[in-house]
Amino acid sequence: MGLLQNIIFGVITGSYIAIAAIGFNLIYGIVNMINFAYGEYLTLGAFIGLFAATALPIPLPVAVLVAMAGGGLVSIVLARAFFTPINQTGPVPLLLTSIGLGIALRNAIRLVAGREARYYDTETTTFRFDAVPDLSVGSVDLLGGFFVTSKQLIVVASAVAVFVAIYGLLTRTDVGIAMRAMGDDESLARVRGIDTQLIRDSVWVLAGILAGLSGVLLAIQTNVSATTGFSQILQILSAAILGGAGSPYGAIVGAYLIGIVLALSTAFLPSGMSGLSSAIAFGILILVLLVKPSGIAGAEVREA
Amino acid sequence: MSLLDRVPTGNGDLALLAGVCCVLIGGLFALTPLRAQLPSALYVFVEVGILFVIYGLLVLGLDLQYGHTGLVNFGHVAFFAVGAYGTAMLSAQDTFAGIGLGYPWPLALGVGVAAAALVGLAVSATSIRLRGDFLAIVTLAAAEILHSVFVNFEGIFGGNVGILGVPRPIAALAGDADTRLIATLLVIGGITLVSLAGVTRLTSAPYGRVLRAIRADELVTRSVGKSTVTYKTQAFVYGAALAGLAGGLFALYNGAVAPGFFTIQVTVTVWIGMLLGGAANHRAVLAGLAIIMGLRLISRFALDVTPVPSDVFASIRLIVVGLILVTVIRYRPAGIWGDAQELGVDR
Amino acid sequence: MSLLSADALVKEFGGLRAVDGLSVSVEAGELVGVIGPNGAGKSTLFNCISGVVTPDEGVVTYDGTEVTGDPPEALARRGLVRTFQATRELETMTVRDNVRLAAPDQPGEQTVPALVRTESMQTVEQSVRTRADELLETFELDHLADEYSANLSGGQRKLLELARALMLDPSVLMLDEPFAGVNPTLTDEIAEHIRELNENGMTVVIIEHELETLTELVDRLVVLQQGRVLVDGQPEDVLSDDRVIEAYLGGGV
Numbered sequence: 001m002g003l004l005q006n007i008i009f010g011v012i013t014g015s016y017i018a019i020a021a022i023g024f025n026l027i028y029g030i031v032n033m034i035n036f037a038y039g040e041y042l043t044l045g046a047f048i049g050l051f052a053a054t055a056l057p058i059p060l061p062v063a064v065l066v067a068m069a070g071g072g073l074v075s076i077v078l079a080r081a082f083f084t085p086i087n088q089t090g091p092v093p094l095l096l097t098s099i100g101l102g103i104a105l106r107n108a109i110r111l112v113a114g115r116e117a118r119y120y121d122t123e124t125t126t127f128r129f130d131a132v133p134d135l136s137v138g139s140v141d142l143l144g145g146f147f148v149t150s151k152q153l154i155v156v157a158s159a160v161a162v163f164v165a166i167y168g169l170l171t172r173t174d175v176g177i178a179m180r181a182m183g184d185d186e187s188l189a190r191v192r193g194i195d196t197q198l199i200r201d202s203v204w205v206l207a208g209i210l211a212g213l214s215g216v217l218l219a220i221q222t223n224v225s226a227t228t229g230f231s232q233i234l235q236i237l238s239a240a241i242l243g244g245a246g247s248p249y250g251a252i253v254g255a256y257l258i259g260i261v262l263a264l265s266t267a268f269l270p271s272g273m274s275g276l277s278s279a280i281a282f283g284i285l286i287l288v289l290l291v292k293p294s295g296i297a298g299a300e301v302r303e304a
Numbered sequence: 305m306s307l308l309d310r311v312p313t314g315n316g317d318l319a320l321l322a323g324v325c326c327v328l329i330g331g332l333f334a335l336t337p338l339r340a341q342l343p344s345a346l347y348v349f350v351e352v353g354i355l356f357v358i359y360g361l362l363v364l365g366l367d368l369q370y371g372h373t374g375l376v377n378f379g380h381v382a383f384f385a386v387g388a389y390g391t392a393m394l395s396a397q398d399t400f401a402g403i404g405l406g407y408p409w410p411l412a413l414g415v416g417v418a419a420a421a422l423v424g425l426a427v428s429a430t431s432i433r434l435r436g437d438f439l440a441i442v443t444l445a446a447a448e449i450l451h452s453v454f455v456n457f458e459g460i461f462g463g464n465v466g467i468l469g470v471p472r473p474i475a476a477l478a479g480d481a482d483t484r485l486i487a488t489l490l491v492i493g494g495i496t497l498v499s500l501a502g503v504t505r506l507t508s509a510p511y512g513r514v515l516r517a518i519r520a521d522e523l524v525t526r527s528v529g530k531s532t533v534t535y536k537t538q539a540f541v542y543g544a545a546l547a548g549l550a551g552g553l554f555a556l557y558n559g560a561v562a563p564g565f566f567t568i569q570v571t572v573t574v575w576i577g578m579l580l581g582g583a584a585n586h587r588a589v590l591a592g593l594a595i596i597m598g599l600r601l602i603s604r605f606a607l608d609v610t611p612v613p614s615d616v617f618a619s620i621r622l623i624v625v626g627l628i629l630v631t632v633i634r635y636r637p638a639g640i641w642g643d644a645q646e647l648g649v650d651r
Numbered sequence: 652m653s654l655l656s657a658d659a660l661v662k663e664f665g666g667l668r669a670v671d672g673l674s675v676s677v678e679a680g681e682l683v684g685v686i687g688p689n690g691a692g693k694s695t696l697f698n699c700i701s702g703v704v705t706p707d708e709g710v711v712t713y714d715g716t717e718v719t720g721d722p723p724e725a726l727a728r729r730g731l732v733r734t735f736q737a738t739r740e741l742e743t744m745t746v747r748d749n750v751r752l753a754a755p756d757q758p759g760e761q762t763v764p765a766l767v768r769t770e771s772m773q774t775v776e777q778s779v780r781t782r783a784d785e786l787l788e789t790f791e792l793d794h795l796a797d798e799y800s801a802n803l804s805g806g807q808r809k810l811l812e813l814a815r816a817l818m819l820d821p822s823v824l825m826l827d828e829p830f831a832g833v834n835p836t837l838t839d840e841i842a843e844h845i846r847e848l849n850e851n852g853m854t855v856v857i858i859e860h861e862l863e864t865l866t867e868l869v870d871r872l873v874v875l876q877q878g879r880v881l882v883d884g885q886p887e888d889v890l891s892d893d894r895v896i897e898a899y900l901g902g903g904v
Contacts, residue, residue, distance in 0.1 A: 034437050086634055089649075091437040092376055093633050096579070100629030103572065107619040107626070115615065234448060237441065245438075279452040282445035289442055290430050502766060509765035510757045510776060513744075517752050520741035523703065527735075528753035529727035529819060530760070538762065645799045648743040 002134060002144020006267040007260055012152045014239075014259025015159035016221070020214035020232065021239040021251035022166055023207035029183040029246030030203040031083065033094035037102035038211060038236065039229030043109055045071035045212030046219035046228055050118055060122065064216050071212020072205040079204040084197075102230070110226035117223040125150040155217045162210065166248055175202050183246055235262070235278065238285040258284070316504025316586075323497025330490030334477040340486040348604055350485045354557065356597050357493040358550050362574045363593045364496075364503050364586060365546030371583030372507055373539040374519030375432070378440040379447030380574055382427075383420040383544040385566035387551025389454065391416030392467040392561045399469045402462025409471050413552040420548020421541050428540035432533065447571065454563045466562025470555050492553050499546060504586055506542075515539055516584070520648070573597070576629045582642020592639060596625065652715065654679040654854055655731070655823055660699050660709035662692075669695040670706070671878035677823070677856055682849040684865040684886070685858045687875030693858045694736055696875070697827055701733040702726050714822070728755065730822035734829065736858070738808040742801035746792055749800050749811055750783040753818035786814040790844070806837040813844065823854045830864055842868050866890060 020042060027035050049067030053060050082101050086093055130145040170176040178199050182189040190196050215229060222228075239258045243250025258281050265277040332338055342350065362384055369375040395412035396404030431442045454461045461467070474491060478484040506512060517525040518532050525532050555561050573596055581592020603621045607614055632639060637649035656676035662669050670692040677683050687693050699706040705720040712718065713731055723733075741749050757779060758764040759772035787793045790810040795803065800811060809829055816824060829845070830838045842864055849855050859865045866872065866886040874881040874895050882892050889895055 034441065082630060082634075089633075089637070091435075092440070093637065095376075095437050095440060096575070097630050097633050099572065100576070100626040100633070102626070104623045104626030104630070107622040111616065111619045111623070234445065238445070241438075241441065273456045275452050275456045279449040279456075282449050285445055286431075286442050286449075289434060289438060505768060506762065506765050509768070509772065510751075510754075510759035510779075511762065511765035513748055513752050514760050516744060516748075517741050520743045521739050523723070524735070524739045524741060525752070526722065526724045527701065527703075527727055527733055528815060529724050529732075529755055530752075531722075531724050542762075645801065646743050648801070 001267065002132075002141035002146065003264075004132070004141075004143045005146040006263045008146055008148060008152075009267075010260030010263030011256065012155055012221075012259070013262055014256035015155045016214045016217045017232070017235055017239050017259055018159055018252045018255030019162050019210050019217070020236045021243065021255045022162065022248045023210035023214075024236050025240040025243065025246055025248050025251040026179070026203050027207050028240065029248070030179060031079075031087070031094075031200055033083065033091055033098065034237070035083075035207075036095060036098040036233065036237075037078070037105060038098075038207070039231070039233030040102050040105040040109070041071055041075055041208055041211035042215035042218060042229030042232060043106070043224065043226065044074050044229075045208075045215030046224040047109065047113060047118075048212065049216040050120060050219065050224055053120065060120070064213065067216045068209045068212040071210075071215065072208040075208020075211065076201060076204045079201070084200070087200075102233075106226055106230055113226060115226070117225040118219075119223050120220045122151065122220055151220055155221065158213065158217060162213070163252060169206075170248065175199065179203060235281060238281050242285055242288050316501040316508070319497045319504065320501035323494045323499075323501060326490045326494030326497060328494075330474075330487045330494060333483050333487035333490065334474050337479070338483075339479060340483045342482040342485060347485070348601065350489055352597060352601055354485070354489050354492060356594060357489065357496045358554050358557070359570075359574060359577070359593055359597065360496040360590050361499055361546050361550035361553070362570070363578050363589045364499055365543035365550075366574055367578055367583060367586060367589045368503055368507070368515075368539050368546070369543040371578065371585070371589065372512060372515040372519065373536055374436070375536060375540055375543075376436045376440040377443045377540070377543065378571060378575070379427075379443030379445070380543075380547055381566050381568065381570040382443070382447035382450045383424055383547035384551040384554070384570060385447075385450060385454065385561075385563075386423050387416040387420040387548025388555040388561045388566065389416075389461060389467065389551070390419035390548070391552035392470045392555040393461075395471050395556075396467050396469045397471070399462060399467045401458060401465045402467050403460055404467060404469055409473055409556055413549075413556065416552035416555070417545050417548040420551065421545040424541045424544025424548075425537070427544075428537045432536045432540060444568070444571075447568065451563055451566065454566070462562070464563060466560055466564075467555075468560045470559050470561065472559045473556060475557075475559070488557055492557065495549070495553065499549070500586055500590070503546075507586070516646075572629075573625075576625060576632075578639075580628060580632050580639055582639030582647075584646060585639075585642055588639060588641035591641065596628070599624065653677060653712070654714060655700070655856075656712045657696065657700055658710045658712070660696065660706045660711070662695050662699055662704060662706045664695075668878050670699060673709075673875070673879060675873055675880065675883070677854060679822075679854055680849070680852060682845070682855045682868065682870045683857070683873060684869035684871070685856065685873045685875060686860070686862065686865065687881070690877075691875040692878040693875055694827060695878075697733060697825055697858060701731065701825060727819060727821075730820070731825070732816045732819045732821035732823070733825040734812045734816055734827055736827040736831065738805070738812050740800040740803065740808050740811060742799065744800060745797050746800050746803070746811060747780075747783055747787065747796040750786055750815050750818050751779050753815045754779040754782070755819055783814075783818060786817055790814045806833045809833055809837075809841065813841065817848070821853065823856065824848065825856045825858075827858045828860060829857060830859060838864055862890075 024035065024038050027033060045067045048070035049063045052058055052066040053063035082097055083094060086097060126147050126149045128147045132143050132145050134144045135142040170180055178194045181194060182196060182199050186196060218228060235258055239254035240251045242257060243254030261281055261284060262277045265280045269276055333340055362380060366377060366380050369377045391412045393403050394405050394407045394415050395409045397406040427443060427446055431439055434442060455464055474488045475484045478487045514530050514535050518535060522532050577593030577596045578589040580595060582588035599621055603617045607617055638644040638647045653676035658674050660670050660673045673692065673696060685693055698704045700711050702721050702723040710717055710719050718726060757775050758769065759776055764772045784793065787796050790813065792807060792810055792814065803811060829841055833841065845855055846868060857865065869886060872886045872889040873883045874889060882889050882895050
């Protein structure tokens with residue numbers, strides 16, 4: 001397989017990570033917490049979508065919308081129940097609470113849905129491009145034949161749609177502009193008459209919607225089980241912090257970087273060591289935190 | 305008479321005395337033909353008890369880092385694993401996979417502890433200045449990296465099988481299974497008690513005052529002349545070394561190490577035990593850990609009397625554990641026995 | 652040669668020059684007041700001197716050596732001790748521990764003596780406790796010694812911070828707004844303590860808003876404006892200086 005094909009894989013992985021990482025970073029920027037339970041929101045979204053598509057049944061695109069709505073609802077309910085009451089206690093208690101909530105949610109899902117993985121019933125068309133020249137440099141083919149599936153195109157298209165929508169939201173709507181103001185300086189935003197609790201709630205809903213979408217896309221690509229989201233949380237977190245804690249646009253850059261690094265290291269690590277690819281992603285994260293702790297774009301995370 | 309006069313009290317010296325006694329009695333079981341008899345109903349208690357005293361070392365180290373100094377280490381299992389793998393790889397003979405060098409176990413244990421301390425030093429040298437929640441992320445990520453290194457470098461660490469054929473010194477000396485378990489519990493429990501005495505002395509001395517000042521306000525602590533980075537590094541390394549000791553003892557008790565023993569679940573268990581008991585109070589964190597690990601006993605017994613499959617019970621137990629963490633932080637942020645004013649969570 | 656001097660200090664925050672080519676020097680045994688409107692750079696000056704921030708340009712000299720950018724702990728150990736504008740008590744520690752913490756040269760702050768409980772640690776700790784209790788008595792905080800300092804009033808916090816700084820036996824004491832938010836009676840009391848310390852040979856530098864207390868107290872006043880020294884001289888000369896009246900008193904006098 002050529003380099004090109006692996007980069008395509010990386011872009012696809014980066015796409016659903018990016019959607020989730022935007023949500024993760026919105027929470028980080030506005031609520032000022034690292035939400036370790038966020039992976040479970042993806043899992044819940046994926047299961048809600050699966051339930052809507054198979055048990056009801058409704059067409060898949062509608063099921064995706066249902067999953068997004070469900071994700072938003074789950075997110076705001078959980079935030080109201082668990083995070084909002086302890087909003088003032090600082091980042092560490094919030095992080096610990098999210099870890100406890102994540103454990104409870106993950107096991108509750110396992111209890112209800114069982115251990116085995118479930119699959120979305122979808123049809124896939126594969127588009128092949130075999131006539132591309134290899135353009136070899138040493139043992140590496142820079143181009144080479146490649147393929148994409150219709151599912152993969154949907155993932156990338158959804159991500160692009162999300163980016164456009166988020167950009168529009170943050171620049172064109174009152175709520176979005178208030179979100180940015182609050183991310184910059186909460187007390188100033190309050191002085192300006194922004195209802196900070198309302199904005200926080202909106203962020204929770206928005207982050208839940210994004211988690212729901214990302215979860216369904218992930219499940220369509222692979223499958224869904226109780227640990228689907230949890231297995232992604234460190235990648236999401238890496239992407240978000242890599243891009244710059246609190247910055248939704250940075251999250252996009254971070255996500256594609258992580259996605260491509262994951263894909264390339266899976267392809268080029270010696271066989272039997274492909275499991276190290278996530279370790280490489282975390283290694284990059286640690287390196288970024290040490291060299292430029294504010295990420296590609298973002299706030300200071302060292303102590304004064 | 306004169307011995308009784310010198311029995312120390314308070315500040316952990318009782319723990320020191322009890323710890324030394326435990327090790328001596330445990331040694332007596334192991335080295336002499338003395339035999340212990342254990343009713344079969346108690347087996348499970350002793351087994352969980354051994355795991356508890358091993359995890360007890362973990363929670364004492366973590367409490368030194370977080371409870372006293374305020375360092376949010378969410379990768380504690382990494383140091384546990386380094387101690388265990390270091391000890392196992394140096395001492396193992398005829399391991400199925402990975403490296404086993406077959407050196408004497410005391411040397412191996414020493415190297416295991418030193419390796420954990422060194423990894424702790426490396427992590428703290430790079431990350432100790434990060435803000436609390438980001439230190440948590442870096443340590444967590446470091447633990448995950450280490451975990452996948454253990455899994456993926458099969459030739460060195462034995463992959464998912466791990467390292468087998470680690471010597472079990474107590475088991476080798478003690479005659480039968482009952483004596484073996486009792487002696488192990490006494491010896492490791494004694495070491496944990498001695499460690500408790502050590503950290504108690506450390507934290508009740510002026511040394512502990514500096515640690516707690518750093519947790520309260522690092523800049524002020526610096527402005528009265530304390531090199532806070534040195535203290536933070538020391539606290540982190542000592543905690544890592546204690547975790548390494550726990551890992552080494554685990555390897556020598558279990559006779560094998562594998563990645564499955566060193567998941568994030570260990571870190572979470574120890575954290576919840578610490579927060580439930582009350583951070584910055586050594587006996588409280590041990591008691592909190594005992595409660596959390598006691599839940600394992602309950603689910604084991606419940607398993608015997610109900611027809612529900614074991615994985616369902618495991619899920620229910622973990623839901624309870626997660627909710628305990630959430631509830632403690634919200635309603636009792638100082639834990640059961642912690643001092644709310646000392647921890648600054650009074651409201 | 653001055654005991655403490657700052658020469659042509661510059662410090663920028665996000666493009667804003669908080670301190671802009673500022674030079675001040677303090678002689679041994681002096682009692683100097685630094686005043687200026689909000690944003691004049693008083694606290695930044697203190698932060699640059701005490702090593703809390705490193706100046707972008709300029710040199711800080713203390714006791715004959717250059718100390719620019721030296722960390723606060725190193726300067727504190729050499730006798731240059733400061734307090735903070737918003738009192739920073741170690742709220743999760745008792746009043747007595749707040750003061751005891753600052754004791755220099757306690758061997759029990761190292762691992763091995765702490766583990767072994769050496770005689771010297773015990774002896775030193777005994778004298779540290781005596782000294783701390785003396786200071787608490789001087790500042791009339793002795794009845795609160797076992798309280799957590801979170802429970803103290805604003806004025807008591809100022810006193811505690813002073814006691815903690817004195818535990819280090821400083822040569823130069825830098826006080827950042829020691830009278831802010833303190834009632835008049837206590838203000839006089841704190842001023843009296845400062846005067847006494849100075850008379851016993853301690854060099855003191857005070858940042859302050861409250862002009863009245865300061866003019867009576869200090870030997871010399873330095874007025875800052877927009878990160879620069881506006882006037883530097885005897886209190887009575889400074890107060891009658893037109894530029895000071897214009898800048899600091901808003902021209903309304």
